Amino acid sequence: MLELDSVSKRYRAGNYGVREVSLALTGGVVGLLGPNGAGKSTLMQMIATITRPTAGRILWRGEDLAKNPDALRARLGYLPQDFGVYDNLTPEEFLGYIAALKGVRDRARIGAMLEAVNLHSVARRPIGGFSGGMKQRVGIAQALINDPDLVIVDEPTAGLDPEERVRFRDMLAEIGLGKLVILSTHIVSDVESIATQIAVMREGRVIALAAPEELLAQTECARLEAAYLRLMS
Amino acid sequence: MRERIAAIALADARIRFRRTSTVVVFLLLSAIAYVWVPAPSTGRALMRIGGARALYNSAAIAMATAILGTLFIGIAGFYVVSNAVRRDAQSRVGAIIAATPLRSGEYIAGKFLGNVLFLTTFFFGFMLVSMAMVIVRGEAPLEPWTFVVQYLLLAPPPILFVSALAILFECVPWLSGRFGDVAYFFLFLMSMGITTAAVVAGGMTWASYFDPSGLSAVTAQNMAMLHTQAIAIGAGPFDPHKPPIVYPGLSIDAAFVAQRLAAMLLIPLPLLVLARVSFHRFDPVRVRVAAKAERRWLGRLNVLLKPLTRALLRMPSARSLPLAAVADAQLTLASAPWIAIAIVAAAAARNRPFAFLAMAIAIADIATRDVRANTIAMLYAAPRLREHFVAWKAMSAAIIALAFVITYPSLATLAGAFFTVAAAVALPSPKAFIVLFLSFWYVVVNDKGATPALDFGGFYGKAPPSVALTYAAIGSAMLAIAALTRRR
Numbered sequence: 001m002l003e004l005d006s007v008s009k010r011y012r013a014g015n016y017g018v019r020e021v022s023l024a025l026t027g028g029v030v031g032l033l034g035p036n037g038a039g040k041s042t043l044m045q046m047i048a049t050i051t052r053p054t055a056g057r058i059l060w061r062g063e064d065l066a067k068n069p070d071a072l073r074a075r076l077g078y079l080p081q082d083f084g085v086y087d088n089l090t091p092e093e094f095l096g097y098i099a100a101l102k103g104v105r106d107r108a109r110i111g112a113m114l115e116a117v118n119l120h121s122v123a124r125r126p127i128g129g130f131s132g133g134m135k136q137r138v139g140i141a142q143a144l145i146n147d148p149d150l151v152i153v154d155e156p157t158a159g160l161d162p163e164e165r166v167r168f169r170d171m172l173a174e175i176g177l178g179k180l181v182i183l184s185t186h187i188v189s190d191v192e193s194i195a196t197q198i199a200v201m202r203e204g205r206v207i208a209l210a211a212p213e214e215l216l217a218q219t220e221c222a223r224l225e226a227a228y229l230r231l232m233s
Numbered sequence: 234m235r236e237r238i239a240a241i242a243l244a245d246a247r248i249r250f251r252r253t254s255t256v257v258v259f260l261l262l263s264a265i266a267y268v269w270v271p272a273p274s275t276g277r278a279l280m281r282i283g284g285a286r287a288l289y290n291s292a293a294i295a296m297a298t299a300i301l302g303t304l305f306i307g308i309a310g311f312y313v314v315s316n317a318v319r320r321d322a323q324s325r326v327g328a329i330i331a332a333t334p335l336r337s338g339e340y341i342a343g344k345f346l347g348n349v350l351f352l353t354t355f356f357f358g359f360m361l362v363s364m365a366m367v368i369v370r371g372e373a374p375l376e377p378w379t380f381v382v383q384y385l386l387l388a389p390p391p392i393l394f395v396s397a398l399a400i401l402f403e404c405v406p407w408l409s410g411r412f413g414d415v416a417y418f419f420l421f422l423m424s425m426g427i428t429t430a431a432v433v434a435g436g437m438t439w440a441s442y443f444d445p446s447g448l449s450a451v452t453a454q455n456m457a458m459l460h461t462q463a464i465a466i467g468a469g470p471f472d473p474h475k476p477p478i479v480y481p482g483l484s485i486d487a488a489f490v491a492q493r494l495a496a497m498l499l500i501p502l503p504l505l506v507l508a509r510v511s512f513h514r515f516d517p518v519r520v521r522v523a524a525k526a527e528r529r530w531l532g533r534l535n536v537l538l539k540p541l542t543r544a545l546l547r548m549p550s551a552r553s554l555p556l557a558a559v560a561d562a563q564l565t566l567a568s569a570p571w572i573a574i575a576i577v578a579a580a581a582a583r584n585r586p587f588a589f590l591a592m593a594i595a596i597a598d599i600a601t602r603d604v605r606a607n608t609i610a611m612l613y614a615a616p617r618l619r620e621h622f623v624a625w626k627a628m629s630a631a632i633i634a635l636a637f638v639i640t641y642p643s644l645a646t647l648a649g650a651f652f653t654v655a656a657a658v659a660l661p662s663p664k665a666f667i668v669l670f671l672s673f674w675y676v677v678v679n680d681k682g683a684t685p686a687l688d689f690g691g692f693y694g695k696a697p698p699s700v701a702l703t704y705a706a707i708g709s710a711m712l713a714i715a716a717l718t719r720r721r
Contacts, residue, residue, distance in 0.1 A: 011518065045517060048332045049332060050331045050332060050515065050516060051516045073334040074334045078332035083325050084326050086324065088248045097240050097244045098333070100239075101333040102334065
């Protein structure tokens with residue numbers, strides 16, 4: 001489904017954001033773990049066609065995204081890190097806007113998504129008055145509005161309270177049953193229970209890619225957090 | 234494709250029309266329409282032809298207000314709409330938009346359409362208010378169709394031109410900051426002045442094809458129709474001994490319509506193509522490079538001048554509000570050392586209007602930079618600053634302002650500097666301050682002291698002390714209102 005072939009992102013100053021990453025992902029929830037500055041967001045931005053790799057190729061269902069980014073964009077749900085919303089719009093209007101840009105014609109999707117993220121009761125209130133967690137839920141709803149085949153979520157649980165975090169994790173796990181979800185975080189517990197595969201990044205490179213239980217076996221650790229710390233050290 | 238373009242334009246319209254500032258600008262525009270059409274009993278009139286006033290019929294009021302409206306759109310309109318792309322970048326909605334199938338050309342077209350929609354609504358509202366002025370001043374019956382024709386002849390080119398240029402300025406890195414804001418102001422006035430002068434002095438009618446404001450084409454047609462060059466638009470004194478002239482309105486001849494169509498279509502299209510080429514599509518790398526490019530020349534200058542202002546970083550311990558203001562003023566100079574050079578240049582130039590202009594640009598963002606830099610919460614945690622924020626920033630800006638005008642010691646100059654500082658601190662954004670200040674400054678400089686009440690900075694030495702005191706009082710009122718608003 002998604003294939004990364006020696007993908008690198010090199011900046012003008014000569015430093016690398018991402019270096020020679022090769023992955024082949026077919027489905028399920030892939031947890032992308034790594035410390036701040038490891039290159040997780042840059043890698044996700046490249047997959048989401050926001051920025052181009054300086055070397056290598058990203059293929060979606062065989063299509064090179066550098067040549068044909070629209071092959072993915074119509075089927076993509078993307079929630080960037082620190083994303084924003086228009087404060088003067090209501091969630092209903094904002095979702096309607098993103099739905100139009102994504103070419104979603106079924107207006108009922110907007111109501112369904114508002115229901116799914118538990119915002120239906122405030123659907124016609126300006127987003128400006130929302131808490132951080134409520135805004136995050138608007139972001140999640142916009143990412144899922146087009147019923148995407150690939151969902152990319154960058155640090156999605158920041159700002160959510162514990163109850164919302166669990167709810168959101170469950171939602172991603174459910175989506176991951178039939179689709180590909182890439183979830184970036186530096187909080188190990190966010191991916192522990194739902195990831196079918198875990199990729200660990202350090203200094204722009206993917207240093208491990210395995211199912212959680214394999215990672216535990218490889219590092220001889222009982223918990224994922226300990227395994228992650230061992231890989232980092 | 235059409236749905237996506239419409240969605241962008243509609244979202245922009247919703248965002249803009251729900252802002253309080255939009256209502257304020259519209260009320261301001263309505264008030265201007267009222268002031269622009271004074272009662273003839275005051276000795277002033279909207280339009281003068283050879284010293285006589287034009288009778289207040291629909292044609293005269295429609296043409297004159299439409300011309301004034303195009304100037305307003307040309308100056309203020311640009312600043313009002315030149316935040317469409319920036320809003321998406323700053324709110325980070327841009328990253329979400331960039332991951333959709335939306336094409337960059339569609340995005341630019343949608344933003345352009347959003348600007349056109351917004352400015353057209355404003356112009357339409359302004360036309361209705363101007364129509365009301367025919368009823369208020371009542372010298373002839375209201376003819377709505379005359380209004381529609383005169384406005385249609387004049388309004389579309391500046392609306393399309395400003396809408397396209399605003400997008401271009403946002404997409405070109407080095408034009409998207411304060412340099413672009415100031416540069417646009419002079420560019421617009423210069424282009425309007427040059428085309429009109431070319432038509433009036435040299436009979437170069439081709440220049441009208443490149444004049445979206447329509448001033449040159451209107452001047453040429455009115456001169457031919459009224460057989461005089463002495464035509465003035467805008468509230469001003471007339472000769473009461475001369476009988477009023479019935480102005481018939483602009484005639485729809487083929488050449489005039491061709492000029493307006495050319496100005497409407499030929500200029501905006503290339504601007505949009507350039508904007509499309511320069512658009513970064515929210516690629517973080519390109520946005521970062523763009524931000525660097527924006528700062529490049531100023532940044533290099535600042536780095537070169539750093540040794541001059543490094544000593545200023547030894548700030549006093551802010552045991553009181555004035556000392557905190559001194560520290561803030563030092564920070565201004567340390568972060569933008571070009572201001573130090575501008576102060577020296579203003580003193581050497583011995584030119585008061587120039588000193589005020591440089592001062593205004595230097596102090597424009599002193600009161601708002603903390604919100605932009607996200608340091609406001611930290612500042613509020615310091616003693617006194619939250620409660621006395623307006624006073625603190627006014628003192629800080631006043632220190633910088635004083636440095637610019639210290640070589641012109643007079644009551645009028647000090648009062649003018651205080652008025653400017655108050656406006657910079659009280660207005661909600663540097664952009665709003667820059668556009669209002671530049672517009673007012675331009676009017677004053679062109680008035681050359683003929684109207685002493687306008688001379689807020691004592692530029693021409695003809696204003697009595699009461700004018701200086703009035704501006705000082707207005708400044709005090711602005712600061713008081715700002716302090717009250719912020720306290721809430």
